[in-house]
Amino acid sequence: MNAPPVTSHWALVEEYLKPIRPLFEREGVTEIMINGPHQIFIEERGEKRQVEMAFPSEKHLETTIMQIANATGQSCDAQNNPIVDARLPDGSRVCGVLSSIAPQGSSLTIRLFPNRALTTVDLLQLGSVTQDMLDFLNLAVQLKRNLLLSGSTGSGKTTFLNILTGFIAADERIVTVEDTEEIRITGTNHVSLIAPHTRRDRHAQAVSLGLLIKTTLRMNPDRIIVGEIRDAEAAAAFLQAINTGHNGCASTIHANHPEDAMIRLQTLLSAVGMPLAFVEKQVRANIHLLVHVGKVPSKGRVVLALAEVVNETVHVLWRYDHGRQQHVREPASFEASPTLQWARAVAHPLGARAWL
Ligand SMILES: Nc1ncnc2c1ncn2[C@@H]1O[C@H](COP(=O)(O)OP(=O)(O)OP(=O)(O)O)[C@@H](O)[C@H]1O
Numbered sequence: 001m002n003a004p005p006v007t008s009h010w011a012l013v014e015e016y017l018k019p020i021r022p023l024f025e026r027e028g029v030t031e032i033m034i035n036g037p038h039q040i041f042i043e044e045r046g047e048k049r050q051v052e053m054a055f056p057s058e059k060h061l062e063t064t065i066m067q068i069a070n071a072t073g074q075s076c077d078a079q080n081n082p083i084v085d086a087r088l089p090d091g092s093r094v095c096g097v098l099s100s101i102a103p104q105g106s107s108l109t110i111r112l113f114p115n116r117a118l119t120t121v122d123l124l125q126l127g128s129v130t131q132d133m134l135d136f137l138n139l140a141v142q143l144k145r146n147l148l149l150s151g152s153t154g155s156g157k158t159t160f161l162n163i164l165t166g167f168i169a170a171d172e173r174i175v176t177v178e179d180t181e182e183i184r185i186t187g188t189n190h191v192s193l194i195a196p197h198t199r200r201d202r203h204a205q206a207v208s209l210g211l212l213i214k215t216t217l218r219m220n221p222d223r224i225i226v227g228e229i230r231d232a233e234a235a236a237a238f239l240q241a242i243n244t245g246h247n248g249c250a251s252t253i254h255a256n257h258p259e260d261a262m263i264r265l266q267t268l269l270s271a272v273g274m275p276l277a278f279v280e281k282q283v284r285a286n287i288h289l290l291v292h293v294g295k296v297p298s299k300g301r302v303v304l305a306l307a308e309v310v311n312e313t314v315h316v317l318w319r320y321d322h323g324r325q326q327h328v329r330e331p332a333s334f335e336a337s338p339t340l341q342w343a344r345a346v347a348h349p350l351g352a353r354a355w356l
């Protein structure tokens with residue numbers, strides 16, 4: 001991953017972040033949440049708790065956010081631009097909100113960039129997924145099925161997207177599109193497009209996520225990976241990519257369950273004026289697999305459902321059984337699985353696996 005260059009702006013940010021610096025170094029901390037200068041929480045191994053730390057003043061915290069904006073070339077002021085989304089040089093993702101819209105004081109949320117990305121081995125050990133599910137997903141990626149990952153905020157969507165991109169063959173050309181650089185691609189034929197945040201120059205062309213997705217179509221990609229479908233324009237561009245013959249695409253969306261992910265994508269698309277019946281047909285014909293992730297109290301983050309779209313209907317192949325605290329298969333869904341039928345048709349070695 002290409003981190004932004006460390007400039008004197010960043011040296012200043014570093015200085016302002018000193019009160020919480022020890023949290024960056026603490027093993028197991030994944031998130032730092034600052035609710036005004038005197039209330040700091042962390043997420044450590046999946047648990048959120050308050051820590052005895054504070055910023056010297058509201059002014060100090062506000063200046064920290066403004067300095068982060070400054071270092072990333074964004075406008076930030078109480079009136080017109082009170083929200084800053086950025087990435088620190090170490091890759092950590094930051095969301096800063098000024099007190100003009102946060103009465104308890106300025107707020108800063110930092111998703112720490114993991115020193116080491118979670119691997120399939122980690123996820124298996126944590127019980128987030130089973131080997132069978134990973135094998136099936138590996139097969140789906142190799143067969144260039146289009147995938148949509150869903151879940152709520154911080155449920156592990158991006159982490160799982162990274163796991164899936166690890167199944168892509170090394171010689172494929174991958175174009176990734178994101179708001180904030182989080183996707184880690186190991187292959188060399190990779191182009192990363194990042195949508196800029198607030199423009200300082202009002203005359204400059206607006207570079208939206210949707211525009212970037214459309215641009216990928218002219219870049220001869222084998223794979224288009226979109227960090228997250230956040231708005232209607234991005235949804236329309238993603239649909240255009242997958243219904244014009246680009247297979248093996250993947251993205252994430254905020255949703256409560258796999259069917260909800262489809263509905264949410266359809267709703268976004270109908271917001272740009274596409275007829276609902278058309279949208280429904282296109283989405284259900286071109287999204288092949290759904291991976292829904294979420295937090296469970298005992299295990300942290302797990303794949304709650306792995307589903308396939310069969311004749312426009314969502315069929316769950318595996319789901320997480322909360323009572324038994326393990327993943328269970330839905331045998332009937334495997335019989336109808338287009339992915340398995342296709343694997344057998346092309347004599348893929350995994351197609352012969354006894355999935356049932
Ligand atoms: N299976 C897992 N087990 C343990 N920790 C995980 C797992 N998946 C993700 N995490 C951790 O959870 C945090 C959130 O993960 P991630 O960024 O992937 O979530 P997200 O759903 O993409 O969030 P957002 O909605 O904010 O984009 C990260 O710190 C990540 O390292």
Ligand SMILES: [Mg+2]
Pocket residue numbers: 157158159228
């Ligand atoms: Mg994410």
